[in-house]
Amino acid sequence: MDVTRRMARWAKLSEPGLISFLFQILLGIGVVLLFWVLDGLVDYLVFGGKPLADFVLASETHHDFALVFFLVCALLLYSRRAHRNEAALEKALQNALEEAQRERAKMEGIFEALGEAVSIQDPDLKVLYQNPAHQRMTGAHAGRYCYEAYRKESAACAGCHILGSFEDGKVHRAELGPEASATGGYVELIGSSLKGSDGKPLFGIEIVRDITARKLAEQETAALNAALTHQAAELQQANQELEAFCHAISHDMRAPLTRVYSSAQELRGYREQLDDNGRFFVDLVHDGCIQMEALLDSLMVLCRVTEVEISCTTFDLVPSAREIAAQLRQDYPERPVTFRVPEQLPVYGDPQLLRVVLENLLSNAWKYSAKVEAPVVELGSQRTEQGETLIFIRDNGAGFDSTRAGQLFQPFKRLHTYREFPGTGLGLATVRRIVRRHNGRVWGEGEPGRGATFYFTLPG
Template structure:
């Protein structure tokens, strides 16, 4: 009985003899194949030669009957190529490229021995079946893993708390989750394939295209628009604040994709506004308390001055009233008044008038702390001009040059600020009364970065060593015989300015005039205000 031919051995004999020729044909077919081409072209020459040697050794072992080790490798290759997107058709194409040169060589080698030819072709068929079957099992396992991975990815995508939008390099939307539909009001079908700028307010779209291009040039995981206020646009046209985190996704099939995690921060912004409003309110209350504390400090000093006034300033005219009344009773009880007696009565009248003025000034000072403030824009220059004209009309014999800056705008209580200006300008008028030609200036300047208004004169002035006594009630640096007054005017000025949240101070020198400065914190109105209301 004749020995049967060894098909695998005969197949290997032909394959081994023409290995390089067959390998080059398969390599060229792979290089021209759309699925294998990118891998072949990216491989280095050394790697290709190593593959040539390795495959030859592997095939020798396979044809000699040792398939166990190579079966595991083929199975893993099937899994790997499934993940890489290579199809089974691709492997069929390579198998065809493998058999195309090999079959003619087998036929030519064994054309005179039908049994060996048949055995070699059967071995080739069985070998290709084993290779494709093993690859196919791995491929199917890999595809199942991909499907599980995709299901897991979809599950994670849909369960994400944020809206997820995945776009391609051109900015077209490829994938969205359910949160995106809820947040923007579009269905998934309405979004897929549209440019992502659909979800952005129209005024930002042109700029976003530029920024999107810059990101795809240098993709990295980062927050979008750090430090900027970002807004989204819903299907109904409404807008809302949001924050976005960007992450690049590199894929073999689609190239670069960009994943955007979008979060609606409307509630956070509302909370921030409430927090800021609360902080602003607390700051306002703190400022109000600070002003109130300053006012109380001023009031306490005025109370101390008032105590002194009761014991001294008010008692002085009372003593005059009492003394001259006793003289009149003693000397003129039984005879008519003569010139001397009438002089006593005039002194009594002047003392009562002085007491009346003191009481009036005290009442004015008291009312300033209680009256409700109603602020509005006011031109202090126009008010100062009105006061100056009134003073000039009352004393036409005086030679006083007024210089008043235009548009001295401020937001103030008109009635209170008029009281302060009348006292300041009235003092300047009074203390320049001994000058044959006096100068009074009303203006504004900057002091230590703060806007300060001022009233300046070239009158009697005072020694700055006593400046600390200026703003106390009934504090006078000049005698009443020199300049008339009750000593309440500057205390009134301070009360008004402090109630406006400002401060008042003075600079002077004896016989060289004085300048009184005051600040009025708050916005400066841009437009000309209406004329002040007169009470």
């Protein structure tokens, strides 16, 4: 412990302040001794009669020595206290400077770490600081006025976002194009201010963002929207022309078709007077008229589902499915089809249009399972990961080649001949159009001889 105390004492003695104090003590002793000698010299010159040494060494001759000694000691003590105060003030000032430097380094570190370009300006718009991102974007301009550095102007720009923030204390934004920005591209300027306790602005903080990519994307989007709008108008006009064409064909063809059909019906009354070729051609004309009439009816349905306005609601699909199945059993009593359906199947859509979907899909399932000994048709549903309602109709009938599934929903495209399975080739096209109007999807899966399954989705 003694060794530690001695080391601490010597460490204190080595401090500059203590050395200065010792110097002051020695200086005071020197002043006192000098006064002592001068006092004896004055007495020698005034009184004389004795040697100078007697006056210097005689203590009775130094009557005011105690006063001088007291004054010197007081001066030394005051000097020591003043030195201590000065040292404390210097230390406090040094700590304050170090703290300010740490805060400045922290602030610069934050600004340098930001991906945004940041600069700080004084109330006269002179650039005080730029982070590296700001320097890379606009160049190094610290010490210059911003309007001189960035715009080559001699005065503050009209509508300056920093001056606006100085006035009202709010955040102001501005956008510059390639012709005005310092970067040669599109930039967004964000200005805010820092004010003192008296409300006067101290600093202006500016953030510069390069928005060239966003602006170009907006321009491309606007051009694309304009092109899409134009295409949509052309498509709407084409659809209207196509619908008018379908209506014209459906209505205008019925009159000559009726005459041909009526004539074929009359000719069938003369079958006994015709040979085999005549009867064959009469039957061919009669069957062709029936097929043409079914085709015109399907074409009219396809046109109507495009024109009709959708009115969606939540309803149960099962009652409609049961009615359609009952009608199919009456139309084809020779086909003992097993129809499986859930107790309930709630969906959201247009009841009339979705009934058309069920009519087409269930009649297809009934038709293509005609050559199976124990035909089964199933209606079911499930939920997709996207929250949609997925409805399927499955049969164990003829099926189809999945590699040709893309042709199923095209008008007049059939994967089986008319003699194998009669039809118009418009049923699945109608289904696709209705499902698309519900913002859903439709597709089919199958395998020859092992049945088929058709799926379509509806909003959740």
